Amino acid sequence: MAPRVLISDQLSEAAIQIFKNRGIDVDFRPELGKDKDALLAVIGEYDGLAIRSATKVTEKVIAAATRLKVIGRAGIGVDNVDIPAATAKGIIVMNTPFGNAITTAEHAIAMMFSLARQIPAADASTQAGKWEKSRFMGVEITGKTLGLIGCGNIGSIVADRAIGLKMKVLAFDPFLSAERARDLGVEKVELDGLLARADFITLHTPLTDKTRNIISADALMKTKRGVYIINCARGGLVDEVALRAALDTGHVAGAGFDVFVEEPAKENVLFGAPNMVCTPHLGASTEEAQENVALQVAEQISDYLMSGAVINALNMPSISAEEAPRLTPFVRLAEQLGSFAGQLTETGIRKIRIEYEGTIADMNTRALTAAALTGVLTPVLQTVNMVSAPVIARERDIQVEEVRRGQMGAYETYMRLTIVTDRQERSVAGTVFADGKPRIIQVKGINMEASFGPYMLYITNEDKPGFIGKFGSLLGEAGINIATFNLGRTGPGGDAIALLEVDGEVPAATLTAIESLPLVKQAKALKF
Numbered sequence: 001m002a003p004r005v006l007i008s009d010q011l012s013e014a015a016i017q018i019f020k021n022r023g024i025d026v027d028f029r030p031e032l033g034k035d036k037d038a039l040l041a042v043i044g045e046y047d048g049l050a051i052r053s054a055t056k057v058t059e060k061v062i063a064a065a066t067r068l069k070v071i072g073r074a075g076i077g078v079d080n081v082d083i084p085a086a087t088a089k090g091i092i093v094m095n096t097p098f099g100n101a102i103t104t105a106e107h108a109i110a111m112m113f114s115l116a117r118q119i120p121a122a123d124a125s126t127q128a129g130k131w132e133k134s135r136f137m138g139v140e141i142t143g144k145t146l147g148l149i150g151c152g153n154i155g156s157i158v159a160d161r162a163i164g165l166k167m168k169v170l171a172f173d174p175f176l177s178a179e180r181a182r183d184l185g186v187e188k189v190e191l192d193g194l195l196a197r198a199d200f201i202t203l204h205t206p207l208t209d210k211t212r213n214i215i216s217a218d219a220l221m222k223t224k225r226g227v228y229i230i231n232c233a234r235g236g237l238v239d240e241v242a243l244r245a246a247l248d249t250g251h252v253a254g255a256g257f258d259v260f261v262e263e264p265a266k267e268n269v270l271f272g273a274p275n276m277v278c279t280p281h282l283g284a285s286t287e288e289a290q291e292n293v294a295l296q297v298a299e300q301i302s303d304y305l306m307s308g309a310v311i312n313a314l315n316m317p318s319i320s321a322e323e324a325p326r327l328t329p330f331v332r333l334a335e336q337l338g339s340f341a342g343q344l345t346e347t348g349i350r351k352i353r354i355e356y357e358g359t360i361a362d363m364n365t366r367a368l369t370a371a372a373l374t375g376v377l378t379p380v381l382q383t384v385n386m387v388s389a390p391v392i393a394r395e396r397d398i399q400v401e402e403v404r405r406g407q408m409g410a411y412e413t414y415m416r417l418t419i420v421t422d423r424q425e426r427s428v429a430g431t432v433f434a435d436g437k438p439r440i441i442q443v444k445g446i447n448m449e450a451s452f453g454p455y456m457l458y459i460t461n462e463d464k465p466g467f468i469g470k471f472g473s474l475l476g477e478a479g480i481n482i483a484t485f486n487l488g489r490t491g492p493g494g495d496a497i498a499l500l501e502v503d504g505e506v507p508a509a510t511l512t513a514i515e516s517l518p519l520v521k522q523a524k525a526l527k528f
């Protein structure tokens with residue numbers, strides 16, 4: 001059955017064609033973004049959801065989304081998606097981090113000119129027939145200092161344009177390296193330095209606990225008299241009440257806001273303030289940007305649903321479309337090794353060590369580790385997947401260690417997974433052969449070679465004569481057909497392992513009977 005995708009926001013229709021071309025059934029129902037009950041009623045029918053900012057993907061929506069595998073935001077901010085809830089449910093959340101960045105940067109620059117020359121008010125006055133030439137004295141931008149709060153994708157484009165306009169650019173961004181600041185031609189400063197020196201301040205950060213009200217009443221007191229403030233990022237970065245007061249006293253000469261604490265902003269304390277310019281969250285609204293983000297999100301969602309490629313995900317390591325097919329057998333190996341070890345582990349896991357050797361060490365080991373953790377946790381938690389497994393491991397205080405070694409041993413690729421519990425350490429290693437099928441090549445340091453099958457039996461015993469005959473007869477009497485039989489041992493008379501693929505589920509009574517055989521230490525039925 002073809003995967004189904006719902007578009008629940010006003011996305012450029014170019015996206016619909018992409019989904020169709022990729023063999024995906026798509027429903028374009030932008031009205032659902034504003035009707036949460038209607039969305040709740042249908043979300044269970046879809047594998048993918050494409051949104052902009054109107055659709056609120058709450059915990060409730062996610063709980064009802066029983067089939068959903070991916071949420072794609074045609075845009076940057078994902079504050080309308082409950083990412084922890086999606087992650088816990090194994091749903092990938094993607095955005096399109098670059099598609100609307102230029103357009104939004106241009107909106108911030110447009111705001112700067114609108115404020116400097118009071119264009120909206122001058123326009124209204126002129127069209128009202130007033131011709132108030134002396135009322136609208138402006139300021140020149142050339143030579144002025146622009147303070148950027150946040151210098152990521154959009155901030156750095158604003159910096160580039162502002163430098164082109166002959167402005168001096170300061171940037172406050174704790175994550176901006178000195179080298180990047182130098183390359184951009186901006187001066188990296190602390191917040192107080194920016195507040196004290198900037199003629200224009202523009203914000204380009206996400207809204208987080210650290211950035212909420214970053215322009216507070218206190219911060220406003222530290223700014224120059226006559227400063228202009230622009231927010232085209234997120235409502236809540238500026239204390240709206242404090243800004244209104246500062247506009248009323250004239251300390252702030254003007255403010256350009258595209259975003260508000262409450263949206264849609266039908267009323268706001270800033271409305272009507274002197275030299276206040278407002279737009280209704282139009283930062284990303286150009287034909288070019290909307291086409292970009294719609295195409296990107298449709299491609300990304302389709303790639304994931306059709307080939308497993310993960311691009312621009314916020315809660316999962318990326319897997320490019322090129323590497324997805326190459327990675328697939330190794331993802332399966334990682335998951336099956338994890339499942340093997342997980343099914344044999346009965347006590348609390350303290351640590352999982354995953355060693356990658358040979359060519360596998362150069363692959364996307366973050367994705368492979370996520371797959372291995374999925375395998376380990378699935379026997380306990382059924383619904384875990386590559387998205388949720390790393391988070392669940394962290395929540396359960398399971399330490400995850402990744403070791404990569406480039407050199408090759410006997411195998412071109414070698415992956416070993418070790419589970420450490422309070423009682424013991426158990427490891428299992430595997431590889432992928434040229435046929436693309438994963439193989440087990442070592443269990444607890446004992447070499448052997450076995451494929452994974454849907455039903456398997458794992459026996460540990462003493463390596464003494466008599467075990468195999470009795471064991472074979474017992475399975476025969478129980479009507480269990482052996483598909484493959486693999487043996488390994490530490491040495492003559494030492495510890496031995498038997499790993500068998502059988503043609504059906506092994507009943508508990510048969511397992512007990514196997515465990516009662518002489519020389520047998522442990523018998524376990526495994527499922528893959």
Ligand SMILES: NC(=O)C1=CN([C@@H]2O[C@H](COP(=O)(O)OP(=O)(O)OC[C@H]3O[C@@H](n4cnc5c(N)ncnc54)[C@H](O)[C@@H]3O)[C@@H](O)[C@H]2O)C=CC1
Binds near residue numbers: 076078097172173258
């Ligand atoms: N008005 C609109 O329609 C649009 C708004 N946006 C919003 O613009 C904002 C920026 O987007 P991008 O530049 O693409 O994001 P980005 O992630 O590339 O850049 C954000 C920057 O903020 C910095 N930052 C984080 N915490 C900070 C802090 N406490 N103080 C100073 N800097 C901090 C980060 O280091 C990063 O460099 C986002 O909130 C996004 O949602 C994006 C597109 C359209």
Ligand SMILES: O=C(O)CCC(=O)C(=O)O
Binds near residue numbers: 052053077078281285
């Ligand atoms: O989709 C939109 O119009 C808003 C874009 C936006 O805010 C974002 O990409 O963060």
